Amino acid sequence: MSVDVGMSLKGVSRVVTATTYEHLALWREFHEARGIPWEQLPGGFWIQIGSLDRRPVCISFSFDLIAGGKVAFLEAISQVVDHTMVDGWIAANLPGVEKTDAMNFAPRVVDGGAP
Numbered sequence: 245m246s247v248d249v250g251m252s253l254k255g256v257s258r259v260v261t262a263t264t265y266e267h268l269a270l271w272r273e274f275h276e277a278r279g280i281p282w283e284q285l286p287g288g289f290w291i292q293i294g295s296l297d298r299r300p301v302c303i304s305f306s307f308d309l310i311a312g313g314k315v316a317f318l319e320a321i322s323q324v325v326d327h328t329m330v331d332g333w334i335a336a337n338l339p340g341v342e343k344t345d346a347m348n349f350a351p352r353v354v355d356g357g358a359p
Contacts, residue, residue: 247287247289247291249289249291249337250337252287252288252289252305253305253316253337255314256307256314256315256316256338257313257314257315257341258313258315258316258343258344259315259316259317259318259334259338259342259343260316260317260318260344260349261317261318261319261320261344261345261346262318262319262345262346263346264319266346267306267317267319267346270346271308274350280310281309281311281312282309283309284306284308285306285307285309287307288304288305288306288307289304290302290303290304290305290321291304291305292322293330293333294326294329296324296325296326296329297324299322299323301320301324301325301326301329301330302320302322303319303320303321303322303330304319305317305318331343
């Protein structure tokens with residue numbers, strides 16, 4: 245099955261780089277403990293965005309609706325990662341969309357209003 249990357253990314257207001265555990269911890273802290281509206285959306289995917297030393301550089305996406313805004317959670321999942329390559333891919337495929345990490349999630353996504 246092929247994924248339409250452009251369609252999956254449509255409507256994303258923020259990108260959060262987080263491992264699956266960090267994603268879960270954020271959900272627990274902000275949805276369960278603080279009551280922030282949070283709904284997991286179907287349709288995550290992974291993609292190879294390039295190569296480094298003849299090895300694939302891959303990232304995965306999952307999507308949640310948080311306080312009314314679509315947020316993409318990104319995790320680098322390959323054995324090797326080039327963060328400059330990842331940032332370039334995000335800039336090319338999600339122009340103008342703000343990127344943050346799990347540590348800065350609250351100030352960027354929650355405290356700054358609806359994503």
